[in-house]
Amino acid sequence: MSSINVYNAEQTAALLDFPSLVATLAESVSEYAQGGINAPERQAVTFPQGGIMLSMPATAHDIAVHKLVNVVRENRARGIATINGVVSAYDGATGCPLFMLDGPTVTARRTAAISMLGLKTLLARTPHCVVLIGTGGQASGHLDALSALYPGLRTVIIGHAEGKAEALIAGHTHLPLLLEAATTIPNEADVIITLTTSATPVYNAVARPDRLIIGVGAFRPDLAEIGADTLSGSVLYIDDPEGGRHEAGDYIQANVDWNTVRSLDDALRQGPAAGQPMVFKSVGCAAWDLAAARCALKNGAAQSE
16 A cells, blocks of 8 residues: 655745746646636635534546545634635546545645736736735735745735734744734735635726726625725626636625636737726636646656556
């Protein structure tokens, strides 16, 4: 019997450095759009005592993955993580197991990396000032991504409660970013990234061609971080057009015409809508977890005999 390497959170992060992960995602986005990656909708199964188990498989010619994560909000009161789970990787030809990665770390890093791919593709220039609205785990992951790809960047944090932004900054002073807390968005901000679970918009300014909006947090139909005023004046993009029809709460609540929503793959192949306001919505899918496993494999993840 062979055993497989199981990588903890720190080891998983080391295998998923952001330059490599963004590059691998760019390749996988195109492959997924062309049908080369099979990633069905995630299955959700509730625990009898509370919590939910999320199952997200994906297969491709070279590798397959199964992300199985459990979300238990009550764990906050227990003093333990609310999200736990693993990403199992398998050989695409034989189905034999290769290795296992920490599930929450994969999710955080591939989500931030998709935002970075959208930023790089749609902004088409180096950002000068990025605003993060939100102070949770995704905000932390995006700070790691920004510091890796844009060291020295002015990064403004806006939190919903007093002291939240300052606390997030205090935990990330080691990063090569110019971090500051604020209660309002600087006029010169050229990228806004929303990272909350708000049911009402946290950003609804008039669309601007010099400002890219990236929506990450609203992953259910009942959530909406970006308002209709912004969306109606913007060219709309999304990472997963099929999944977005069920999960992109911002777009769903604004009743956008899905025939006009463009995929990230379109932007990668044809270029962005230059000179126009743009919004990029990320909902995530198992294909991005598969891309993360590919990245880990390239960076040294292996099966041990």
